Amino acid sequence: MLFNQLDLSAIHGFERLSVTGQKLYVRLFQRKLKWLQVNKLNYNEISTDLGPVAQELVDGGFLQTDSDLQDLEEVLDLLPAPELRSLAKTFHLGGPGSGTQKHQLVEGLLKLSRQRSLFALAPGQNNIGTVILKRAKQLAGSCVRLHRGPRAVFSRVLLLFSLTDGLEEEETAGGGQGQLYTILLVNSGRLAFPDYTIQRRAKLFLDREDLIRYEAAMRALQEVITAMQTGHWEDALALYTARHIHPSLSIFDIHQEALPVFLRCFTTGWAYTRILSRGVEVLQRLRCYKEAVKELRSLLAQSVYCPDSRGRWWDRLALNLQQHLKLPEQAIRAIRDGLADPLVRTGHQLSLHQRANRMKESPSYKNYHPVLSDLPTIHINDVTHVTIRGQLFPHEGGTGKNVFLMPAEEGAEGGYSTVMCSVEELSLAHYRRQGFDQGIHGEGSTFSTLFGLLLWDVIFTEGIPDVFRNPYQPCPLDLFTDCFYGNRREAIETRVQVLCEASIETLHNLMAEAWTNQEGRVCSLVNWERFASLQRAQSLVSCLGGSFLGGMITRMAKDYRHCRAGLPDLVVWNTSNNTYKLVEVKGPSDKLSQKQQIWLDELQRLGADVEVCHVTATGARGAWLE
Known part of the structure; x- marks a missing residue:
């Protein structure tokens, strides 16, 4: 059809x-x-x-x-x-x-x-x-x-077949050519996806014209993104203006709104909403703040499309009204409405709260103190902070990341020698000296890998319609929505209960079962190179314990999209006494983000030993004087 x-x-x-x-x-x-x-x-x-x-x-x-x-x-x-x-x-x-x-x-x-x-x-x-x-x-x-003509037909076939590609980020389906390579790798046995049952019940596109409109919208979105990435802001503005069609004008609203949110992202309305959201970034870049505020308000007036972006929209609206347009009353109203929006989560919620606090502490807004005091509050507990020193390598240009000099590991050939390293590697060396013989710099992938392995059979369970629609999916389509937890609530709660009561032997068996049966399969949650071996992964879960793992999995399962970022950089542990630390590393002049503050507080509440390791820099001259 x-x-x-x-x-x-x-x-x-x-x-x-x-x-x-x-x-x-x-x-x-x-x-x-x-x-x-x-x-x-x-x-x-x-x-x-x-x-x-x-x-x-x-x-x-x-x-x-x-x-x-x-x-x-x-x-x-x-x-x-x-x-x-x-x-x-x-x-x-x-x-x-x-x-x-x-x-x-x-x-x-x-x-x-x-x-x-x-x-x-x-x-x-x-x-x-x-x-x-x-x-x-x-x-x-x-x-x-x-x-x-024929090329457009094949592009449409591949677009339809590869709809599920690039869901995690702002990538767009550019005709599906990448899918050809994936199929080649699978057919030659070099790539394998998880086992699951495909169940297509919902009709995504009503007819041929609907599919063609979706394809055109996705190509328009890609044009805007490309112009922005190459710094052609005026061109991006012209493209955005040419595509300025508000989703509420779409005649297919009823059909699109009836789809579950994890399928709604494959609609023309969703694609145009993403174009408008990008347009806000373009307008702000060109200092057109009044126009940006108007667009943000129209985006926030609907909740059918891109609900996961609402926190960012409220945050930008409050910032534009306060800082750029000098309209404090409207800014406070935006903060209040944003904090009351159930679709605003984690980092953006805390960002709005912190903006209100800064306004409350500023003499410029003393007249608004009563109104600001009535806003909902969010309390985040601080964690332990430690400071270590490192010799900064005096380099110019480059990636902008700090590079440190560190004495080579013991046993290195020759006498005194140094190696260049990152701020995280310098911190890992510090924790090794404190007795933590194992350590991983994996940021969120360490935790998502544990999440994926301990919950593998639940993630790829059968019986949930439309979450698997083609044979080449690295995750179910609902993973990044609230539907993920809702669709598997009983199974997740049962697994969490098992984890909380599990012995070390049970934890090891759960890890071994997923690892041995699924190793190498493409799953967006699992990085198979994160742990050198199954035994290393097992030694970590022994230290972390089932109660902590159950709490972490519950939080990630309920809101994976907003909880996958902000997890600590390092996990270090001691295999002899089963102790561990979760460490967020901050280099010179680096600060904790809102998502990091929330995760550190949450991990501490779950009983984890958490700390922030600040690395201060000493120059070559300072080290010589010492």
Whole structure:
């Protein structure tokens, strides 16, 4: 129902191609859509002579030939610099003051092509442009380009098939070419996904036009993101403005709202909401704060799309109103509404609370003290802080990360020697000297790996419709929503109860069962390289204990999306006496984020030994004076 007869004829036409024809098409499909010189195509693994293979694709309607190439700019873009210089010389370009770079040569030839010849036979004719095009095509030789029609069909097929790719971040489905490589790895036995049962009940797209609209929205989102990533803010603004369609205007709201939230992210309304959210970032970058506030309010007026972004929107709204527009009453109202929003979680909730506190402590807002005092409060307990010193390596530029110098480990060859290390490696060495013989710098992946292993069978359980919709999913679709816990509440609570009452032997058995049965399978929660062996993972869970692990798993299962960040950098433990520490490392001038403060407090409440290790820097001169 999502593909018409013309679409299906392209698919069946591909199936009728020879194997070499199919191989060449797939290779060309994965390249950027542009004209290519046949003599520059080099796929010896397909055929040493690609001419007949390309002709088969032309005959099948999959490739265009140079007879369709009538755009001068496209031909010039195709030519390498030496041939462009030869062409420019033919038309007496390239003299003093004219450039010899490719883009300069192209500009010069295009400018010349727009000049009307004195000998033009009729109005609208341009002999110079026609002659340049003819000469350029002669230099280019035989050229081909994928036909847009069939290519669009295959892009849509792969988009539909790979909808679940890149759910965790702001990546977008760009046609599904990456999925081709995944399928290849699976078919060759180099990649394996977890075992689960696919159950598709919900209809994501109502018809072919609905799918095409979704594809267009996702491509528009990718264009905005690309412009932002490359720093072209004015272009990003133009793209965002061109796509300024508020989700509430969509005629498919009823259908989309009826979908569970973990499927709603595959709708046109969700894609446009992400465009508008990106537009806020663009407006703020360009200091258009009034417009940004207006957009934020329209985003917050609905809760159908991107509910996980509401904390960020409230936070930005309060900041813009307070700092940039100097509207404290409205800022306080935004803080109150944000704190009352049940969809605002963890770090953003604390950020709003801390903004209110700063306003309360500032003399500038003394008139608003009664109103600020009435706001809900959030109490976060502090943890132990320690400070160590390290010799900072005096480097310039680079990644911006601090690099420290540390004496080499004992037993190193030669006499006195030092190694360059990160602030976390310096801290691990400090804790080794304190008797913690084991340590991992894994940040959140250490905890998510334990979460994934101890809960594996629950995560990939059967009987929950629509959470698994294709064979190549590294996690269920509801993992990043509140539905994850709701759909598995009984099983999670039972497992947590088992953990809380478990002996060390039971903990080891749970780890061993998941590890031995699932090792190497692709799961977004589990980093198989985080622990050197099963035994090392078992030694850590022995130290952490079942009660702590049960509490941690409960918190992560209830709100994984907002709880996966902010966990401590280091886990260090002593295998001889089963002691451990969870350590957040802070380099010079580094501060705790809101999510880190919340996790440290929560871990301490669960009975963990938690501390913040501050590393202060001494320069080379300071170390020499000592």
